[in-house]
Amino acid sequence: xxxxxxxxxxxxxxxxxxxxxxxxLAPAFAPVVRLVGRRRAETVLHPFERLLKGLxxxxxxxxxxxxxxxxxxxxxxxxxxxRNGPCGGVRLDGRCEVKPEMACVWVEATAGTxxxxxxxxxHPTPLLPAIDVRRRGKSTWIQVFEGRADPAFxxxxxxxxxxxxxxxxxxxxxxxGRFVVTVEVAPPDSADPGALLQRAAKxxxxxxxxxxxxxxxxxxxxxxxxxxxILAAHGYDPxxxxxxxxxxxxxxxxxxxxxxxxxxxxxxxxxxxxxxxGDHPQxxxxxxxxxxxxxxxxxxxxxxxxxxxxxxxxxxPDLFIGATVNPFVPPYRDRIANLEKKILAGAxxxxxQFCFDVGLFEDFMAEVRRRGLHERAHILVGVGTLGSAKALxxxxxxxxxxxxxxxxxERIGRAEDPKRAAKAACIETIRALSGIExxxxxxxxxxxxxxxxxQIIEESGLRRQPRLQAV
Numbered sequence: 001x002x003x004x005x006x007x008x009x010x011x012x013x014x015x016x017x018x019x020x021x022x023x024x025l026a027p028a029f030a031p032v033v034r035l036v037g038r039r040r041a042e043t044v045l046h047p048f049e050r051l052l053k054g055l056x057x058x059x060x061x062x063x064x065x066x067x068x069x070x071x072x073x074x075x076x077x078x079x080x081x082x083r084n085g086p087c088g089g090v091r092l093d094g095r096c097e098v099k100p101e102m103a104c105v106w107v108e109a110t111a112g113t114x115x116x117x118x119x120x121x122x123h124p125t126p127l128l129p130a131i132d133v134r135r136r137g138k139s140t141w142i143q144v145f146e147g148r149a150d151p152a153f154x155x156x157x158x159x160x161x162x163x164x165x166x167x168x169x170x171x172x173x174x175x176x177g178r179f180v181v182t183v184e185v186a187p188p189d190s191a192d193p194g195a196l197l198q199r200a201a202k203x204x205x206x207x208x209x210x211x212x213x214x215x216x217x218x219x220x221x222x223x224x225x226x227x228x229x230i231l232a233a234h235g236y237d238p239x240x241x242x243x244x245x246x247x248x249x250x251x252x253x254x255x256x257x258x259x260x261x262x263x264x265x266x267x268x269x270x271x272x273x274x275x276x277x278g279d280h281p282q283x284x285x286x287x288x289x290x291x292x293x294x295x296x297x298x299x300x301x302x303x304x305x306x307x308x309x310x311x312x313x314x315x316x317p318d319l320f321i322g323a324t325v326n327p328f329v330p331p332y333r334d335r336i337a338n339l340e341k342k343i344l345a346g347a348x349x350x351x352x353q354f355c356f357d358v359g360l361f362e363d364f365m366a367e368v369r370r371r372g373l374h375e376r377a378h379i380l381v382g383v384g385t386l387g388s389a390k391a392l393x394x395x396x397x398x399x400x401x402x403x404x405x406x407x408x409x410e411r412i413g414r415a416e417d418p419k420r421a422a423k424a425a426c427i428e429t430i431r432a433l434s435g436i437e438x439x440x441x442x443x444x445x446x447x448x449x450x451x452x453x454x455q456i457i458e459e460s461g462l463r464r465q466p467r468l469q470a471v
Contacts, residue, residue, distance in 0.1 A: 045145075303346075321348055358432045
């Protein structure tokens with residue numbers, strides 16, 4: 001079946017034509033379906049549909065077929081069941097983060113959609129809603145016979161229009177046009193907020209916002225929503241990271257409302273890392289939503305004032321909503337389609353994975369500018385440092401989605417003081433990135449390395465921390 005699945009992707013253009021012909025012809029049989037009865041007709045159709053799609057596309061019978069929009073690659077084969085991919089963890093050889101023996105389904109889907117597109121370029125697939133579990137095991141052909149050939153695509157969101165006086169600090173900074181600086185801090189392994197506040201204080205005057213990770217790497221810490229609320233209560237501007245891995249849409253929407261009620265103004269929508277690499281590999285991943293469907297849900301809460309179910313909110317949250325992109329893993333330049341899709345779904349700021357390869361990122365930004373995406377979302381490039389060549393090599397080998405050029409590893413390995421060399425390389429990267437048109441700022445990362453990160457921000461010339469005057 002896997003061989004036939006790859007064949008179907010390679011012949012996506014022809015199969016799309018077959019499907020278009022079928023979808024135009026099928027409604028002519030709608031009177032027969034009505035005569036027989038929908039349930040009986042589905043009972044007859046579904047075994048044939050399941051057999052054919054299973055052979056050709058390795059179909060998982062989700063009941064909401066989107067093959068015509070995903071290059072004839074079934075997204076339900078994705079280990080994270082992403083309806084809008086790819087995720088940021090694709091391995092350098094194009095294989096899946098969770099199942100490295102398998103090629104990434106969304107790399108296949110991108111290849112298929114390029115074959116279908118008239119210009120053979122990667123374009124964002126339509127915004128696909130989160131899976132409706134009630135449809136599993138049901139026929140989608142019956143919908144085609146009834147004249148509904150396409151799945152329920154979600155409409156792009158409108159522009160965000162919020163009075164200047166109501167904007168949070170990060171959104172004001174992004175709109176000001178000055179170079180923005182954010183930093184990432186992991187929540188503590190403690191019920192005492194003191195440790196978190198002590199680490200955040202190292203960035204006083206240096207950053208516009210502080211990201212709070214949500215179980216990064218599949219590891220357990222204080223909840224992101226609680227840590228973000230603590231920072232907000234102490235005068236910081238947190239970015240509440242929301243990962244789809246651990247909670248379903250009910251819990252996520254409840255947390256978003258709770259965060260907004262506690263003063264949080266920014267959220268970052270993530271699909272989430274694979275649990276098998278974390279400290280609870282026995283945990284069950286959820287992945288009810290993916291980053292794109294979460295973006296659409298969050299914007300619906302803010303802009304339309306309603307839950308994903310359509311139920312109205314009494315008071316909608318007012319949030320600056322962001323997403324991530326990883327230009328440093330396959331399908332490289334084609335990642336632009338994923339970025340554009342996230343912007344269509346509602347992302348207004350973007351933070352990237354670690355950038356250790358400025359040349360590769362410049363190629364990506366050339367396409368970003370060509371499509372005008374830098375004018376629709378503020379792009380903050382991820383930077384950071386590790387203290388040795390061994391640590392960098394381990395990250396490049398074991399952390400899916402991170403690309404470290406061999407030349408950089410060798411440079412730090414040859415240095416007399418590897419930590420200083422790594423810090424110098426990070427500062428060089430920041431200065432190079434600040435000169436690239438379309439880059440709105442940087443996002444500094446480094447697990448429990450706050451002192452060095454603060455030094456990098458200052459020594460790069462981006463900010464200066466206020467000093468107490470001697471009396």
